[in-house]
Amino acid sequence: MRIAGSGRDVAIWGVRRQWVPVTSILAASLLDTMPLVVTTPLVPDFAFLVLLSWRLLRPEMWPASIALPLGLFNDLVAGHPLGQSMALWTMVFLACELLDSRSGWRDYWLDWLFASLFILFYTVGEWRIGRAMGSGMEFDVLLPQLLLSIFSYPLVARLVVGLDRWRLSR
Numbered sequence: 001m002r003i004a005g006s007g008r009d010v011a012i013w014g015v016r017r018q019w020v021p022v023t024s025i026l027a028a029s030l031l032d033t034m035p036l037v038v039t040t041p042l043v044p045d046f047a048f049l050v051l052l053s054w055r056l057l058r059p060e061m062w063p064a065s066i067a068l069p070l071g072l073f074n075d076l077v078a079g080h081p082l083g084q085s086m087a088l089w090t091m092v093f094l095a096c097e098l099l100d101s102r103s104g105w106r107d108y109w110l111d112w113l114f115a116s117l118f119i120l121f122y123t124v125g126e127w128r129i130g131r132a133m134g135s136g137m138e139f140d141v142l143l144p145q146l147l148l149s150i151f152s153y154p155l156v157a158r159l160v161v162g163l164d165r166w167r168l169s170r
Contacts, residue, residue: 016166016167017167017168020163020164020166020167021054021058021061021163021164021167022066022070024050024054024160024163025047025050025051025054025070026070026073028046028047028049028050028051029047029070029073029074029077029078030077031046031047032047032074032077032078032079033077040141040144040145041141041142041144041145042144042145042148043145043148044145044148044149044152045078045122045149046156047074047078047085048074048085048089048119048122049119049149049152049153049156050156050159050160051067051070051089052092052115052118052119052153053115053153053156053157053159053160054160054164055092055093055096056096056106056111056114056115056157057157057160057161057164058164059096059097059100062093062096064090064093064094064097066093067086067089067090067092067093068086068089068090070085070089071083071084071085071086071087071088071089071090072085072086074089080126081129081133084125084126084129087125088121088122088125088126091121091125092118092121092122095118095121096114096118099114111157112153112154115150115153115157116150116153119146119149119150119153120146120150123142123145123146123149124139126142127139127142
């Protein structure tokens with residue numbers, strides 16, 4: 001009777017379990033390098049949505065400190081002011097920690113509600129940082145992006161659930 005795979009299989013499973021979440025967030029950050037031209041901010045920040053989906057799906061895997069290097073990579077790739085994603089993602093992770101310690105359970109609708117609040121916080125934070133750096137853009141220009149981000153969260157969360165199933169499969 002064979003209980004586990006070969007040593008090579010076990011090593012591959014270990015690498016897959018560790019690196020699939022991180023590489024999926026980094027790959028979502030790299031989507032910002034695609035040549036997509038829009039006249040208004042319409043495209044959601046998929047890196048943040050993937051990060052948020054992983055955090056809400058598997059809270060035990062994510063210490064708040066992991067948001068700093070992931071945010072740094074996102075800032076460098078997306079062209080945000082250095083520290084923007086680092087600060088906002090860390091604040092979201094700390095808020096998630098607070099929610100996890102206060103709530104006994106969560107379901108799909110509560111996850112979507114929390115994700116919507118975090119997306120709103122992130123969008124307002126980006127806008128405030130842009131205003132502090134001299135941007136004259138009004139917040140109502142960001143409303144389509146905000147709504148599209150909120151309504152695309154379930155699709156991104158479904159993708160992350162699929163990645164998580166693959167990550168944990170043998």
